[in-house]
Amino acid sequence: LALSSMFVVVAWTLGYYVRLERKHIDTLLTFVNKDGLTDLYNHRYFHEYLKKYFAKENVIKKPVSLIMMDLNGFKLYNDIYGHQQGDQVLRTVAYLIEKNLKKGQIACRYGGDELALILPGVTKEKAVEIASHLKEIIDSYVFEGQDHLPDHNLTISAGVSQSLGEDDTPTALIDRTDAALYRAKFLCRNRVEMFATIFEEFSHNHSEDSLLLDALQPIKTLITVINSRDKYTYSHIERVVLFCEKVADYIKMDYETKKKLICAAYLHDLGKINIPKEILISDEQLTEEQWEELKKHPKDSADIIAHVPELQDLAPIVLSHHERYDGKGYPNGLKGEEIPYLSRLLSLADSFDAMTHRRPYKPTKTIEQAYQEIRDNSGTQFDPNLTEIFISAMEFDN
Structure with missing residues:
Protein backbone atom coordinates (compact mmCIF):
# COMPACT_ATOMS: atom_id res chain seq x y z
CA LEU A 1 0.00 0.00 0.00
CA ALA A 2 2.83 2.35 0.90
CA LEU A 3 4.56 1.55 -2.40
CA SER A 4 1.33 2.15 -4.29
CA SER A 5 0.85 5.47 -2.54
CA MET A 6 4.44 6.44 -3.29
CA PHE A 7 3.97 5.47 -6.96
CA VAL A 8 0.84 7.64 -7.17
CA VAL A 9 2.69 10.58 -5.60
CA VAL A 10 5.68 10.15 -7.95
CA ALA A 11 3.41 9.76 -10.99
CA TRP A 12 1.40 12.83 -10.02
CA THR A 13 4.59 14.82 -9.40
CA LEU A 14 6.06 13.76 -12.75
CA GLY A 15 2.78 14.57 -14.49
CA TYR A 16 2.71 17.95 -12.84
CA TYR A 17 6.23 18.78 -14.01
CA VAL A 18 5.48 17.49 -17.53
CA ARG A 19 2.41 19.75 -17.68
CA LEU A 20 4.43 22.62 -16.27
CA GLU A 21 7.16 22.06 -18.86
CA ARG A 22 4.60 21.85 -21.66
CA LYS A 23 3.04 25.09 -20.47
CA HIS A 24 6.49 26.65 -20.31
CA ILE A 25 7.25 25.49 -23.88
CA ASP A 26 3.91 26.88 -25.09
CA THR A 27 4.72 30.19 -23.43
CA LEU A 28 8.13 30.26 -25.09
CA LEU A 29 6.61 29.41 -28.49
CA THR A 30 4.09 32.22 -28.06
CA PHE A 31 6.91 34.57 -27.13
CA VAL A 32 8.95 33.49 -30.17
CA ASN A 33 6.06 33.51 -32.67
CA LYS A 34 3.97 36.50 -31.57
CA ASP A 35 4.52 40.20 -32.11
CA GLY A 36 4.85 41.93 -28.75
CA LEU A 37 2.89 45.02 -29.74
CA THR A 38 -0.11 43.70 -31.70
CA ASP A 39 -0.23 40.09 -30.46
CA LEU A 40 -0.44 39.00 -34.11
CA TYR A 41 1.99 36.41 -35.41
CA ASN A 42 5.37 37.93 -36.23
CA HIS A 43 7.56 38.15 -39.31
CA ARG A 44 9.50 34.99 -38.41
CA TYR A 45 6.36 32.89 -38.00
CA PHE A 46 4.95 34.26 -41.26
CA HIS A 47 7.91 32.90 -43.22
CA GLU A 48 8.04 29.63 -41.27
CA TYR A 49 4.35 28.94 -41.87
CA LEU A 50 4.56 29.54 -45.62
CA LYS A 51 7.72 27.46 -45.88
CA LYS A 52 6.05 24.50 -44.14
CA TYR A 53 2.83 24.91 -46.13
CA PHE A 54 4.68 24.71 -49.43
CA ALA A 55 6.96 21.89 -48.24
CA LYS A 56 4.03 19.64 -47.29
CA GLU A 57 2.59 19.91 -50.82
CA ASN A 58 -0.59 21.43 -49.40
CA VAL A 59 -0.22 24.06 -52.07
CA ILE A 60 -0.81 21.43 -54.79
CA LYS A 61 -4.05 20.19 -53.21
CA LYS A 62 -5.46 23.60 -52.38
CA PRO A 63 -4.31 27.16 -53.02
CA VAL A 64 -3.10 29.60 -50.43
CA SER A 65 -3.78 33.30 -50.89
CA LEU A 66 -1.79 36.10 -49.36
CA ILE A 67 -2.93 39.62 -48.49
CA MET A 68 -0.42 42.33 -47.65
CA MET A 69 -1.76 45.54 -46.13
CA ASP A 70 -0.24 48.93 -45.49
CA LEU A 71 -1.77 51.65 -43.31
CA ASN A 72 -2.06 54.88 -45.32
CA GLY A 73 -1.22 58.05 -43.44
CA PHE A 74 0.32 56.21 -40.49
CA LYS A 75 3.75 57.84 -40.68
CA LEU A 76 2.22 61.31 -40.55
CA TYR A 77 -0.10 60.22 -37.72
CA ASN A 78 2.94 58.94 -35.81
CA ASP A 79 4.80 62.20 -36.40
CA ILE A 80 1.85 64.27 -35.15
CA TYR A 81 0.76 62.23 -32.12
CA GLY A 82 3.86 60.25 -31.18
CA HIS A 83 4.70 56.57 -31.07
CA GLN A 84 2.54 55.74 -28.06
CA GLN A 85 -0.67 56.77 -29.82
CA GLY A 86 0.63 55.28 -33.07
CA ASP A 87 1.14 51.96 -31.29
CA GLN A 88 -2.46 52.08 -30.09
CA VAL A 89 -3.62 52.52 -33.70
CA LEU A 90 -1.64 49.42 -34.72
CA ARG A 91 -3.16 47.43 -31.85
CA THR A 92 -6.66 48.54 -32.85
CA VAL A 93 -6.13 47.68 -36.53
CA ALA A 94 -4.71 44.28 -35.56
CA TYR A 95 -7.75 43.60 -33.35
CA LEU A 96 -10.21 44.63 -36.08
CA ILE A 97 -8.51 42.34 -38.57
CA GLU A 98 -8.08 39.32 -36.32
CA LYS A 99 -11.65 39.30 -35.04
CA ASN A 100 -12.97 39.28 -38.62
CA LEU A 101 -10.90 36.32 -39.83
CA LYS A 102 -12.12 32.73 -39.85
CA LYS A 103 -10.46 29.83 -38.06
CA GLY A 104 -7.26 28.79 -39.81
CA GLN A 105 -6.70 32.21 -41.36
CA ILE A 106 -3.54 33.79 -40.00
CA ALA A 107 -2.79 37.47 -39.38
CA CYS A 108 0.84 38.56 -39.03
CA ARG A 109 2.65 41.80 -38.45
CA TYR A 110 5.05 41.83 -41.39
CA GLY A 111 6.91 44.93 -40.23
CA GLY A 112 6.21 48.52 -39.20
CA ASP A 113 2.64 49.34 -40.27
CA GLU A 114 2.53 46.48 -42.79
CA LEU A 115 0.38 43.43 -42.04
CA ALA A 116 0.14 40.11 -43.87
CA LEU A 117 -2.74 37.62 -43.91
CA ILE A 118 -2.26 33.97 -44.89
CA LEU A 119 -5.46 32.37 -46.16
CA PRO A 120 -5.10 28.60 -46.74
CA GLY A 121 -7.59 27.13 -49.22
CA VAL A 122 -8.82 30.57 -50.32
CA THR A 123 -8.79 31.69 -53.97
CA LYS A 124 -7.49 35.12 -54.95
CA GLU A 125 -11.01 36.26 -55.86
CA LYS A 126 -12.27 35.37 -52.38
CA ALA A 127 -9.15 36.95 -50.86
CA VAL A 128 -9.99 40.22 -52.64
CA GLU A 129 -13.46 40.09 -51.05
CA ILE A 130 -11.89 39.52 -47.62
CA ALA A 131 -9.39 42.35 -48.12
CA SER A 132 -12.13 44.71 -49.31
CA HIS A 133 -14.31 43.85 -46.30
CA LEU A 134 -11.42 44.50 -43.89
CA LYS A 135 -10.63 47.75 -45.69
CA GLU A 136 -14.22 48.93 -45.21
CA ILE A 137 -14.09 48.08 -41.49
CA ILE A 138 -10.83 49.98 -40.95
CA ASP A 139 -11.86 52.90 -43.19
CA SER A 140 -15.04 53.40 -41.17
CA TYR A 141 -13.34 53.19 -37.76
CA VAL A 142 -12.84 56.58 -36.11
CA PHE A 143 -9.28 56.84 -34.79
CA GLU A 144 -8.50 59.57 -32.29
CA GLY A 145 -7.08 62.64 -34.03
CA GLN A 146 -7.61 61.39 -37.59
CA ASP A 147 -9.36 64.66 -38.55
CA HIS A 148 -5.97 66.38 -38.59
CA LEU A 149 -4.71 64.10 -41.38
CA PRO A 150 -4.90 65.31 -45.02
CA ASP A 151 -7.56 62.69 -45.88
CA HIS A 152 -9.20 63.03 -42.42
CA ASN A 153 -8.96 59.29 -41.75
CA LEU A 154 -6.58 56.33 -41.67
CA THR A 155 -7.15 53.87 -44.49
CA ILE A 156 -5.45 50.79 -45.89
CA SER A 157 -4.04 49.70 -49.22
CA ALA A 158 -3.90 45.96 -49.91
CA GLY A 159 -2.29 43.63 -52.42
CA VAL A 160 -3.55 40.11 -53.10
CA SER A 161 -2.02 37.09 -54.80
CA GLN A 162 -2.56 33.32 -54.89
CA SER A 163 -0.19 30.35 -55.08
CA LEU A 164 0.35 28.98 -58.59
CA GLY A 165 0.80 25.25 -57.93
CA GLU A 166 3.73 22.93 -57.41
CA ASP A 167 6.33 25.11 -59.17
CA ASP A 168 5.56 28.12 -57.00
CA THR A 169 7.62 29.20 -53.98
CA PRO A 170 6.87 31.25 -50.84
CA THR A 171 9.30 33.94 -52.02
CA ALA A 172 7.59 34.23 -55.41
CA LEU A 173 4.15 34.46 -53.75
CA ILE A 174 5.38 37.21 -51.42
CA ASP A 175 6.97 39.10 -54.32
CA ARG A 176 3.74 38.99 -56.35
CA THR A 177 1.65 40.14 -53.40
CA ASP A 178 4.11 42.91 -52.61
CA ALA A 179 3.96 44.02 -56.26
CA ALA A 180 0.16 44.19 -56.02
CA LEU A 181 0.43 46.23 -52.80
CA TYR A 182 2.90 48.58 -54.48
CA ARG A 183 0.43 49.06 -57.33
CA ALA A 184 -2.43 49.73 -54.88
CA LYS A 185 -0.38 52.38 -53.05
CA PHE A 186 1.02 53.97 -56.18
CA LEU A 187 -2.24 54.17 -58.12
CA CYS A 188 -4.10 56.14 -55.46
CA ARG A 189 -3.81 54.33 -52.11
CA ASN A 190 -6.89 53.22 -50.20
CA ARG A 191 -7.64 50.37 -52.60
CA VAL A 192 -7.26 46.61 -53.05
CA GLU A 193 -5.26 45.30 -56.01
CA MET A 194 -5.03 41.70 -57.21
CA PHE A 195 -1.70 40.72 -58.72
CA ALA A 196 -1.63 40.52 -62.50
CA THR A 197 1.36 40.45 -64.82
CA ILE A 198 1.89 43.48 -67.02
Whole structure:
Protein backbone atom coordinates (compact mmCIF):
# COMPACT_ATOMS: atom_id res chain seq x y z
CA LEU A 1 0.00 0.00 0.00
CA ALA A 2 2.83 2.35 0.90
CA LEU A 3 4.56 1.55 -2.40
CA SER A 4 1.33 2.15 -4.29
CA SER A 5 0.85 5.47 -2.54
CA MET A 6 4.44 6.44 -3.29
CA PHE A 7 3.97 5.47 -6.96
CA VAL A 8 0.84 7.64 -7.17
CA VAL A 9 2.69 10.58 -5.60
CA VAL A 10 5.68 10.15 -7.95
CA ALA A 11 3.41 9.76 -10.99
CA TRP A 12 1.40 12.83 -10.02
CA THR A 13 4.59 14.82 -9.40
CA LEU A 14 6.06 13.76 -12.75
CA GLY A 15 2.78 14.57 -14.49
CA TYR A 16 2.71 17.95 -12.84
CA TYR A 17 6.23 18.78 -14.01
CA VAL A 18 5.48 17.49 -17.53
CA ARG A 19 2.41 19.75 -17.68
CA LEU A 20 4.43 22.62 -16.27
CA GLU A 21 7.16 22.06 -18.86
CA ARG A 22 4.60 21.85 -21.66
CA LYS A 23 3.04 25.09 -20.47
CA HIS A 24 6.49 26.65 -20.31
CA ILE A 25 7.25 25.49 -23.88
CA ASP A 26 3.91 26.88 -25.09
CA THR A 27 4.72 30.19 -23.43
CA LEU A 28 8.13 30.26 -25.09
CA LEU A 29 6.61 29.41 -28.49
CA THR A 30 4.09 32.22 -28.06
CA PHE A 31 6.91 34.57 -27.13
CA VAL A 32 8.95 33.49 -30.17
CA ASN A 33 6.06 33.51 -32.67
CA LYS A 34 3.97 36.50 -31.57
CA ASP A 35 4.52 40.20 -32.11
CA GLY A 36 4.85 41.93 -28.75
CA LEU A 37 2.89 45.02 -29.74
CA THR A 38 -0.11 43.70 -31.70
CA ASP A 39 -0.23 40.09 -30.46
CA LEU A 40 -0.44 39.00 -34.11
CA TYR A 41 1.99 36.41 -35.41
CA ASN A 42 5.37 37.93 -36.23
CA HIS A 43 7.56 38.15 -39.31
CA ARG A 44 9.50 34.99 -38.41
CA TYR A 45 6.36 32.89 -38.00
CA PHE A 46 4.95 34.26 -41.26
CA HIS A 47 7.91 32.90 -43.22
CA GLU A 48 8.04 29.63 -41.27
CA TYR A 49 4.35 28.94 -41.87
CA LEU A 50 4.56 29.54 -45.62
CA LYS A 51 7.72 27.46 -45.88
CA LYS A 52 6.05 24.50 -44.14
CA TYR A 53 2.83 24.91 -46.13
CA PHE A 54 4.68 24.71 -49.43
CA ALA A 55 6.96 21.89 -48.24
CA LYS A 56 4.03 19.64 -47.29
CA GLU A 57 2.59 19.91 -50.82
CA ASN A 58 -0.59 21.43 -49.40
CA VAL A 59 -0.22 24.06 -52.07
CA ILE A 60 -0.81 21.43 -54.79
CA LYS A 61 -4.05 20.19 -53.21
CA LYS A 62 -5.46 23.60 -52.38
CA PRO A 63 -4.31 27.16 -53.02
CA VAL A 64 -3.10 29.60 -50.43
CA SER A 65 -3.78 33.30 -50.89
CA LEU A 66 -1.79 36.10 -49.36
CA ILE A 67 -2.93 39.62 -48.49
CA MET A 68 -0.42 42.33 -47.65
CA MET A 69 -1.76 45.54 -46.13
CA ASP A 70 -0.24 48.93 -45.49
CA LEU A 71 -1.77 51.65 -43.31
CA ASN A 72 -2.06 54.88 -45.32
CA GLY A 73 -1.22 58.05 -43.44
CA PHE A 74 0.32 56.21 -40.49
CA LYS A 75 3.75 57.84 -40.68
CA LEU A 76 2.22 61.31 -40.55
CA TYR A 77 -0.10 60.22 -37.72
CA ASN A 78 2.94 58.94 -35.81
CA ASP A 79 4.80 62.20 -36.40
CA ILE A 80 1.85 64.27 -35.15
CA TYR A 81 0.76 62.23 -32.12
CA GLY A 82 3.86 60.25 -31.18
CA HIS A 83 4.70 56.57 -31.07
CA GLN A 84 2.54 55.74 -28.06
CA GLN A 85 -0.67 56.77 -29.82
CA GLY A 86 0.63 55.28 -33.07
CA ASP A 87 1.14 51.96 -31.29
CA GLN A 88 -2.46 52.08 -30.09
CA VAL A 89 -3.62 52.52 -33.70
CA LEU A 90 -1.64 49.42 -34.72
CA ARG A 91 -3.16 47.43 -31.85
CA THR A 92 -6.66 48.54 -32.85
CA VAL A 93 -6.13 47.68 -36.53
CA ALA A 94 -4.71 44.28 -35.56
CA TYR A 95 -7.75 43.60 -33.35
CA LEU A 96 -10.21 44.63 -36.08
CA ILE A 97 -8.51 42.34 -38.57
CA GLU A 98 -8.08 39.32 -36.32
CA LYS A 99 -11.65 39.30 -35.04
CA ASN A 100 -12.97 39.28 -38.62
CA LEU A 101 -10.90 36.32 -39.83
CA LYS A 102 -12.12 32.73 -39.85
CA LYS A 103 -10.46 29.83 -38.06
CA GLY A 104 -7.26 28.79 -39.81
CA GLN A 105 -6.70 32.21 -41.36
CA ILE A 106 -3.54 33.79 -40.00
CA ALA A 107 -2.79 37.47 -39.38
CA CYS A 108 0.84 38.56 -39.03
CA ARG A 109 2.65 41.80 -38.45
CA TYR A 110 5.05 41.83 -41.39
CA GLY A 111 6.91 44.93 -40.23
CA GLY A 112 6.21 48.52 -39.20
CA ASP A 113 2.64 49.34 -40.27
CA GLU A 114 2.53 46.48 -42.79
CA LEU A 115 0.38 43.43 -42.04
CA ALA A 116 0.14 40.11 -43.87
CA LEU A 117 -2.74 37.62 -43.91
CA ILE A 118 -2.26 33.97 -44.89
CA LEU A 119 -5.46 32.37 -46.16
CA PRO A 120 -5.10 28.60 -46.74
CA GLY A 121 -7.59 27.13 -49.22
CA VAL A 122 -8.82 30.57 -50.32
CA THR A 123 -8.79 31.69 -53.97
CA LYS A 124 -7.49 35.12 -54.95
CA GLU A 125 -11.01 36.26 -55.86
CA LYS A 126 -12.27 35.37 -52.38
CA ALA A 127 -9.15 36.95 -50.86
CA VAL A 128 -9.99 40.22 -52.64
CA GLU A 129 -13.46 40.09 -51.05
CA ILE A 130 -11.89 39.52 -47.62
CA ALA A 131 -9.39 42.35 -48.12
CA SER A 132 -12.13 44.71 -49.31
CA HIS A 133 -14.31 43.85 -46.30
CA LEU A 134 -11.42 44.50 -43.89
CA LYS A 135 -10.63 47.75 -45.69
CA GLU A 136 -14.22 48.93 -45.21
CA ILE A 137 -14.09 48.08 -41.49
CA ILE A 138 -10.83 49.98 -40.95
CA ASP A 139 -11.86 52.90 -43.19
CA SER A 140 -15.04 53.40 -41.17
CA TYR A 141 -13.34 53.19 -37.76
CA VAL A 142 -12.84 56.58 -36.11
CA PHE A 143 -9.28 56.84 -34.79
CA GLU A 144 -8.50 59.57 -32.29
CA GLY A 145 -7.08 62.64 -34.03
CA GLN A 146 -7.61 61.39 -37.59
CA ASP A 147 -9.36 64.66 -38.55
CA HIS A 148 -5.97 66.38 -38.59
CA LEU A 149 -4.71 64.10 -41.38
CA PRO A 150 -4.90 65.31 -45.02
CA ASP A 151 -7.56 62.69 -45.88
CA HIS A 152 -9.20 63.03 -42.42
CA ASN A 153 -8.96 59.29 -41.75
CA LEU A 154 -6.58 56.33 -41.67
CA THR A 155 -7.15 53.87 -44.49
CA ILE A 156 -5.45 50.79 -45.89
CA SER A 157 -4.04 49.70 -49.22
CA ALA A 158 -3.90 45.96 -49.91
CA GLY A 159 -2.29 43.63 -52.42
CA VAL A 160 -3.55 40.11 -53.10
CA SER A 161 -2.02 37.09 -54.80
CA GLN A 162 -2.56 33.32 -54.89
CA SER A 163 -0.19 30.35 -55.08
CA LEU A 164 0.35 28.98 -58.59
CA GLY A 165 0.80 25.25 -57.93
CA GLU A 166 3.73 22.93 -57.41
CA ASP A 167 6.33 25.11 -59.17
CA ASP A 168 5.56 28.12 -57.00
CA THR A 169 7.62 29.20 -53.98
CA PRO A 170 6.87 31.25 -50.84
CA THR A 171 9.30 33.94 -52.02
CA ALA A 172 7.59 34.23 -55.41
CA LEU A 173 4.15 34.46 -53.75
CA ILE A 174 5.38 37.21 -51.42
CA ASP A 175 6.97 39.10 -54.32
CA ARG A 176 3.74 38.99 -56.35
CA THR A 177 1.65 40.14 -53.40
CA ASP A 178 4.11 42.91 -52.61
CA ALA A 179 3.96 44.02 -56.26
CA ALA A 180 0.16 44.19 -56.02
CA LEU A 181 0.43 46.23 -52.80
CA TYR A 182 2.90 48.58 -54.48
CA ARG A 183 0.43 49.06 -57.33
CA ALA A 184 -2.43 49.73 -54.88
CA LYS A 185 -0.38 52.38 -53.05
CA PHE A 186 1.02 53.97 -56.18
CA LEU A 187 -2.24 54.17 -58.12
CA CYS A 188 -4.10 56.14 -55.46
CA ARG A 189 -3.81 54.33 -52.11
CA ASN A 190 -6.89 53.22 -50.20
CA ARG A 191 -7.64 50.37 -52.60
CA VAL A 192 -7.26 46.61 -53.05
CA GLU A 193 -5.26 45.30 -56.01
CA MET A 194 -5.03 41.70 -57.21
CA PHE A 195 -1.70 40.72 -58.72
CA ALA A 196 -1.63 40.52 -62.50
CA THR A 197 1.36 40.45 -64.82
CA ILE A 198 1.89 43.48 -67.02
CA PHE A 199 0.93 41.36 -70.04
CA GLU A 200 -2.36 40.35 -68.39
CA GLU A 201 -3.06 44.00 -67.59
CA PHE A 202 -2.25 45.07 -71.13
CA SER A 203 -4.35 42.26 -72.64
CA HIS A 204 -7.31 43.28 -70.48
CA ASN A 205 -7.02 46.96 -71.41
CA HIS A 206 -6.57 46.29 -75.15
CA SER A 207 -8.67 43.17 -75.62
CA GLU A 208 -10.19 44.52 -78.85
CA ASP A 209 -6.77 44.75 -80.56
CA SER A 210 -6.29 41.06 -81.40
CA LEU A 211 -3.54 41.67 -83.99
CA LEU A 212 -1.40 43.53 -81.44
CA LEU A 213 -1.98 40.92 -78.73
CA ASP A 214 -1.09 38.10 -81.12
CA ALA A 215 2.10 39.94 -82.08
CA LEU A 216 3.05 40.35 -78.42
CA GLN A 217 2.68 36.64 -77.60
CA PRO A 218 6.20 35.60 -78.72
CA ILE A 219 7.59 38.76 -77.08
CA LYS A 220 5.93 37.66 -73.84
CA THR A 221 7.96 34.44 -74.01
CA LEU A 222 11.20 36.41 -74.35
CA ILE A 223 10.32 38.57 -71.34
CA THR A 224 9.60 35.40 -69.35
CA VAL A 225 13.12 34.22 -70.23
CA ILE A 226 14.53 37.56 -69.03
CA ASN A 227 12.61 37.12 -65.76
CA SER A 228 14.21 33.71 -65.21
CA ARG A 229 17.66 35.28 -65.62
CA ASP A 230 17.20 38.62 -63.91
CA LYS A 231 14.25 39.35 -61.59
CA TYR A 232 15.26 43.03 -61.31
CA THR A 233 14.81 43.69 -65.03
CA TYR A 234 11.34 42.13 -65.05
CA SER A 235 10.08 44.06 -62.02
CA HIS A 236 11.70 47.20 -63.46
CA ILE A 237 9.69 46.73 -66.68
CA GLU A 238 6.48 46.39 -64.66
CA ARG A 239 7.11 49.62 -62.77
CA VAL A 240 8.10 51.57 -65.89
CA VAL A 241 4.83 50.48 -67.52
CA LEU A 242 2.98 51.69 -64.44
CA PHE A 243 4.75 55.08 -64.46
CA CYS A 244 4.04 55.55 -68.18
CA GLU A 245 0.36 54.74 -67.61
CA LYS A 246 0.23 57.36 -64.90
CA VAL A 247 1.83 60.04 -67.09
CA ALA A 248 -0.41 59.19 -70.05
CA ASP A 249 -3.54 59.47 -67.90
CA TYR A 250 -2.33 62.68 -66.24
CA ILE A 251 -1.81 64.51 -69.54
CA LYS A 252 -4.95 62.93 -71.05
CA MET A 253 -3.01 61.28 -73.86
CA ASP A 254 -5.16 59.93 -76.69
CA TYR A 255 -5.78 56.17 -76.79
CA GLU A 256 -3.50 55.30 -79.73
CA THR A 257 -0.55 57.34 -78.43
CA LYS A 258 -0.98 55.91 -74.93
CA LYS A 259 -1.03 52.40 -76.38
CA LYS A 260 2.26 53.11 -78.16
CA LEU A 261 3.87 54.45 -74.98
CA ILE A 262 2.74 51.50 -72.86
CA CYS A 263 3.86 48.99 -75.52
CA ALA A 264 7.25 50.68 -75.78
CA ALA A 265 7.61 50.60 -71.98
CA TYR A 266 6.76 46.90 -72.02
CA LEU A 267 9.40 46.21 -74.68
CA HIS A 268 12.15 48.70 -73.85
CA ASP A 269 14.53 46.25 -72.14
CA LEU A 270 13.86 43.29 -74.42
CA GLY A 271 17.43 43.43 -75.76
CA LYS A 272 18.78 42.46 -72.35
CA ILE A 273 18.07 38.88 -73.36
CA ASN A 274 21.41 39.11 -75.22
CA ILE A 275 23.32 40.52 -72.24
CA PRO A 276 25.35 37.96 -70.22
CA LYS A 277 23.66 37.12 -66.92
CA GLU A 278 26.79 37.98 -64.91
CA ILE A 279 26.53 41.57 -66.17
CA LEU A 280 22.80 41.86 -65.43
CA ILE A 281 23.12 40.64 -61.84
CA SER A 282 26.57 42.05 -61.05
CA ASP A 283 26.89 43.49 -57.53
CA GLU A 284 30.00 45.44 -58.50
CA GLN A 285 30.71 48.49 -60.63
CA LEU A 286 30.74 47.40 -64.27
CA THR A 287 33.99 47.53 -66.19
CA GLU A 288 34.16 49.76 -69.26
CA GLU A 289 33.89 46.67 -71.47
CA GLN A 290 30.82 45.39 -69.56
CA TRP A 291 29.22 48.84 -69.71
CA GLU A 292 29.66 48.96 -73.49
CA GLU A 293 28.00 45.54 -73.68
CA LEU A 294 25.05 46.75 -71.59
CA LYS A 295 24.65 49.84 -73.79
CA LYS A 296 23.81 47.60 -76.74
CA HIS A 297 20.40 46.67 -75.34
CA PRO A 298 18.35 49.57 -76.83
CA LYS A 299 19.49 48.65 -80.36
CA ASP A 300 19.01 44.93 -79.70
CA SER A 301 15.51 45.65 -78.38
CA ALA A 302 14.65 47.71 -81.45
CA ASP A 303 16.04 45.03 -83.80
CA ILE A 304 13.83 42.35 -82.22
CA ILE A 305 10.74 44.56 -82.44
CA ALA A 306 11.46 45.62 -86.03
CA HIS A 307 11.00 42.03 -87.19
CA VAL A 308 7.36 42.01 -86.00
CA PRO A 309 5.22 43.97 -88.52
CA GLU A 310 2.58 45.02 -85.95
CA LEU A 311 5.30 46.44 -83.65
CA GLN A 312 7.63 48.10 -86.15
CA ASP A 313 6.51 51.66 -85.37
CA LEU A 314 7.60 51.13 -81.75
CA ALA A 315 11.22 50.40 -82.69
CA PRO A 316 12.36 54.08 -82.90
CA ILE A 317 10.81 54.82 -79.48
CA VAL A 318 12.58 51.89 -77.83
CA LEU A 319 15.85 52.56 -79.68
CA SER A 320 16.06 56.11 -78.31
CA HIS A 321 15.04 55.68 -74.66
CA HIS A 322 18.66 56.17 -73.49
CA GLU A 323 19.30 59.26 -75.60
CA ARG A 324 19.89 62.50 -73.67
CA TYR A 325 18.39 65.90 -74.37
CA ASP A 326 21.93 67.39 -74.60
CA GLY A 327 23.01 64.84 -77.22
CA LYS A 328 25.33 62.86 -74.93
CA GLY A 329 23.20 59.71 -74.78
CA TYR A 330 23.30 56.48 -76.77
CA PRO A 331 23.16 54.74 -79.21
CA ASN A 332 22.98 57.59 -81.78
CA GLY A 333 23.71 60.78 -79.82
CA LEU A 334 20.37 62.36 -80.77
CA LYS A 335 19.69 65.80 -79.31
CA GLY A 336 16.60 67.74 -78.19
CA GLU A 337 13.55 67.12 -80.33
CA GLU A 338 15.50 64.79 -82.61
CA ILE A 339 14.62 62.28 -79.89
CA PRO A 340 11.07 60.92 -80.36
CA TYR A 341 8.57 62.50 -77.94
CA LEU A 342 7.54 59.15 -76.43
CA SER A 343 11.22 58.20 -75.98
CA ARG A 344 11.71 61.35 -73.90
CA LEU A 345 8.79 60.35 -71.66
CA LEU A 346 10.00 56.75 -71.47
CA SER A 347 13.47 57.98 -70.48
CA LEU A 348 12.01 59.82 -67.48
CA ALA A 349 10.03 56.77 -66.32
CA ASP A 350 13.02 54.47 -66.83
CA SER A 351 15.41 56.76 -64.94
CA PHE A 352 12.95 57.45 -62.12
CA ASP A 353 12.60 53.74 -61.44
CA ALA A 354 16.36 53.18 -61.60
CA MET A 355 16.85 55.93 -59.02
CA THR A 356 14.17 54.75 -56.57
CA HIS A 357 14.73 50.98 -56.63
CA ARG A 358 17.63 48.75 -55.72
CA ARG A 359 20.56 48.95 -58.07
CA PRO A 360 23.56 46.66 -57.53
CA TYR A 361 26.20 49.35 -57.14
CA LYS A 362 24.31 52.60 -56.58
CA PRO A 363 22.39 53.65 -53.45
CA THR A 364 18.61 53.86 -53.71
CA LYS A 365 17.21 57.38 -53.64
CA THR A 366 14.07 58.52 -51.88
CA ILE A 367 11.19 59.77 -54.04
CA GLU A 368 12.04 63.38 -53.19
CA GLN A 369 15.73 62.84 -53.97
CA ALA A 370 14.75 61.34 -57.32
CA TYR A 371 12.53 64.34 -58.10
CA GLN A 372 15.43 66.64 -57.29
CA GLU A 373 17.83 64.70 -59.51
CA ILE A 374 15.34 64.89 -62.38
CA ARG A 375 15.09 68.66 -61.86
CA ASP A 376 18.89 68.97 -61.64
CA ASN A 377 19.21 67.18 -64.99
CA SER A 378 16.39 69.04 -66.73
CA GLY A 379 17.74 70.37 -70.02
CA THR A 380 20.77 68.05 -69.98
CA GLN A 381 19.59 64.47 -69.56
CA PHE A 382 15.85 65.18 -69.70
CA ASP A 383 13.51 67.31 -71.79
CA PRO A 384 12.97 70.51 -69.73
CA ASN A 385 9.40 70.73 -71.03
CA LEU A 386 8.53 67.31 -69.62
CA THR A 387 10.31 67.10 -66.24
CA GLU A 388 7.71 68.99 -64.18
CA ILE A 389 4.88 67.25 -66.04
CA PHE A 390 6.39 63.89 -65.13
CA ILE A 391 6.87 64.82 -61.46
CA SER A 392 3.33 66.21 -61.23
CA ALA A 393 1.98 62.99 -62.74
CA MET A 394 3.85 60.90 -60.17
CA GLU A 395 2.52 63.06 -57.33
CA PHE A 396 -1.07 63.20 -58.62
CA ASP A 397 -3.57 61.42 -56.32
CA ASN A 398 -0.69 60.03 -54.25
